[in-house]
Amino acid sequence: MKLLGLVCLAMAAFAANSVLNRAALTGGGVDPVAFGVLRLASGAAVLAPLALLRGGVPLLGRGRLTGALALSIYVFGFSLAYLGLDAGLGALILFGCVQITMFGGALVQRESVPPLRWIGAGIAFAGLLWLLWPGGAEAAPRVAPLSGAMMAAAGIAWGIYSLSGRGAGDPLAGTAANFVWAALAALGAAALLLLWPSLLPGTQILRIDAQGALLAIMSGAVTSGLGYALWYAVLPRLAASSAGAAQLSVPILAMAGGAAFLGEPVTAEFAIAALIVLGGVGLSLLRR
Template identity: 60%
Template sequence: MRLLFLTVLTMIAFAANSVLNRMALAGGSIDAVSFGVIRLMSGAVMLAILCLVLRGRLQLFGPGRVVGALSLLVYLYGFSMAYQALDTGLGALILFGVVQITMFAGGLIAREAMPARRWIGAGLAFGGLAWLLWPGAGPQVSVIHGLLMAAAGVGWGVYSLNGRRAGEALMATAANFVWAAPVGLFVGWLMPRGAAGVQLGAEGVILAVLSGAVTSGLGYALWYSILPRLAASVAAVAQLTVPVIAMAGGMVILGEALSAEFVLASALVLGGVAVSVIRGRR
């Protein structure tokens, strides 16, 4: 029962990142770049503290650090920029679908065995995403912002694949955040802020810190702590709930509408992912 509770809590934390980001940007209290910078810095501080408290040290060097830090930056900034226009549930769905497709491609490159069900599942998920992003077809989505979220999905997928080389998950994640922080600060300074320029309202800053330190930093740490106790298929299926939780949060907290087209596209993406992972490794 305790494991189930912690798993549900972690999925809520993952979905909350979408809700918090969209809430901050929709309210106009912070710009997308600043949200990404503050989220990254807050996550780096929280994870570094966790490592020092729980492990007694912070190991910054190890395999895959460059790839980990760069892919993390692509994810964070693509995620923040995309939520300037995407609804909460839609953004989470695109992100999650592209992550699965990216990891599927990574398996092909690594020449892993790919049974027919994985091809079928990947095809369904890709079809659903194509319908969401295709101009003039299905639900109306900003193509630019949809592609930004897709880039974020590729970034997180590469980050997850790179994590297979990490020895200790919490330590590797903290190191990636710490290495990404100064680079992210410089990139954020170079990125255009739009006509409104830099916006740093109190509400937006608080939401960004909450997203970075709590739902990202603590959420990732909690996930890594329970992952060894979950079967691979259970862990994969559990993540299918994230877009649904994010969509519910967007409707309840932000008043976002639910369309029949989005429901059908969601069924294609999530159904395709389910087909791919429901009979994963034991």
């Protein structure tokens, strides 16, 4: 029962990232770039000491460049996408693209893929395709195209991040190192833009108020930093299929959080797409 409670807490933290990001952007006092920079910096500030207590932060470990780059694309794609997506919808696109990317990675690495996993991945991909496709020749897209593309890019990047870190001996230490490098790069880029705003003329970025800063720090330090630490602590005690199935709850929790705290509507189209995508992913996780 204690393990179940810890798993539920970790999944709630992952879903809260979507709600916090969306809440910060709808408030109007923060832009997505500033949110992403502060999220990475606060996440690194929490994860690095935790990793140091456990033995160190491998800043020059194998695959560090890939991990830091994929993490940066995920964080900023995630933030930019929520300019035009509800919390639950964004989490569904992210989650579906992560799973499909990892399925593709298994094919590239010539892993044995059972027929049931092919069927499940195909159903999940069809659900995402239907959700992102315009409703008709003259109908508006079900999802804002740019926002959907940004979240899909974030999902692909997180899938690549997960694939690159599968062989890491200590996932928490590797994640801490990736957060440190990504945060340093983001802070360096932000400093350049503050010193020479002419690098991006006509744009308003790095704008943040107290409420936006608090939400970004909560997302980075608590729901990302501590959430990842908790997840990596319970992950060795879970079967692979159980770990994958647990993550099916994240889009649903994000949808519930968006409805409860942000007043976001739950449409019939989203509910149908969620059933198709999550059902397909769940099918692919079955042993037989």
